[in-house]
Amino acid sequence: MPLVTTRYLVSEAARLGHGVGALNVLHLETAEALVRAAERAGRPVILQVSQNCVSFHGGHLEPLTRAAATLAESSDVPVSLHLDHAEDEALALAAVDLGYSSVMYDGAALPWEDNIAATRRVVAHARTRDVFVEAELGEIGGKDGAHAPGVRTDPAEAAEFVATTGVDALAVAVGSSHAMTTREAVLDLDLVARLRDAVPVPLVLHGSSGVDDRTMQEAIRAGIVKVNVSTHLNSTFTAAVREFLGANPAVVDSRKYIGPGREAMIAEAARLLRLFSLELDEGAPVGR
Numbered sequence: 001m002p003l004v005t006t007r008y009l010v011s012e013a014a015r016l017g018h019g020v021g022a023l024n025v026l027h028l029e030t031a032e033a034l035v036r037a038a039e040r041a042g043r044p045v046i047l048q049v050s051q052n053c054v055s056f057h058g059g060h061l062e063p064l065t066r067a068a069a070t071l072a073e074s075s076d077v078p079v080s081l082h083l084d085h086a087e088d089e090a091l092a093l094a095a096v097d098l099g100y101s102s103v104m105y106d107g108a109a110l111p112w113e114d115n116i117a118a119t120r121r122v123v124a125h126a127r128t129r130d131v132f133v134e135a136e137l138g139e140i141g142g143k144d145g146a147h148a149p150g151v152r153t154d155p156a157e158a159a160e161f162v163a164t165t166g167v168d169a170l171a172v173a174v175g176s177s178h179a180m181t182t183r184e185a186v187l188d189l190d191l192v193a194r195l196r197d198a199v200p201v202p203l204v205l206h207g208s209s210g211v212d213d214r215t216m217q218e219a220i221r222a223g224i225v226k227v228n229v230s231t232h233l234n235s236t237f238t239a240a241v242r243e244f245l246g247a248n249p250a251v252v253d254s255r256k257y258i259g260p261g262r263e264a265m266i267a268e269a270a271r272l273l274r275l276f277s278l279e280l281d282e283g284a285p286v287g288r
Helices: 007-015 028-041 049-056 062-073 089-098 113-126 155-165 189-198 214-222 232-247 254-276
Strands: 020-024 045-050 080-088 104-105 132-137 169-172 201-207 223-228
Touching: 007 020, 007 080, 007 132, 007 223, 020 028, 020 049, 020 080, 020 232, 028 062, 028 089, 028 254, 045 049, 045 062, 045 113, 049 080, 049 104, 049 132, 062 089, 080 089, 089 104, 089 113, 104 189, 113 132, 113 155, 132 155, 155 169, 155 189, 169 189, 189 201, 189 214, 214 223, 214 254, 223 232, 223 254, 232 254
Parallel strands: 020 045, 020 223, 045 080, 080 104, 104 132, 132 169, 169 201, 201 223
Antiparallel strands: none
16 A cells, blocks of 8 residues: 555554554665564554664665665555654755655754754754654653753653644653663653643654563553654564574575564564554563
8 A cells, every 4th residue: 555644643543542663674674574564463553764774774865765665555554654863954854855754853962942943943844745743852761962861751841842843743751761672661651641641742652672561551551652663673683583593504695594583573563563552462471
């Protein structure tokens, strides 16, 4: 089916009281895995390309974007394309012009006034193409910058930031941390609910790889709508590759070991998409 917009997927999830998975693309094989996972789960997915991913691909945004869009358009479930964590304002603007239906401009490490000004410029350009803009207030833990990992987003500041910038979604700091390889994050669910009540746009949780299943569903019920996952799925992919190479040390054809990585990612991503839509029983064992 044709690409859908992130605005539509997030709005539908909010209407239903569900979460929608926003899963990170690293290369073609992960894009293939995430689209297949969405088809297997029968759930929509937001494919995210981050600034770090663009840097890995030589600073070129278009080739991987075109490949991901082609995969999305061949899918029988709704898929959208999102630029994640663009600290480079020019990259966010380029993604708007390239056809992304949503971008995240991340000015969280900037002083308040500079963050406001830059975010407003991105929003103004995005409005010319009806592109959905996500921003972040209070840098999520696990990244260097102006905020310590233990920071929490203040509801009053969040409401002021959204009103001033006109963003369509807000990533909030409520206890998760980027790049966690264990699922031990402790979320402040009361703060999630207060932010939901204070902010008139959908809330986004970054660092969701560190959140266990039960807590993730509680966070969605408290007000999280867009759920970003990268590290957990990358760990799943890499573990399958390591297992295959350990059992087959003479293999040199990369397709032989990337294939199991891709299959493992498909299975776990499909499970997460069902979990975020509140399909799975939250009483199931945590982590599976």
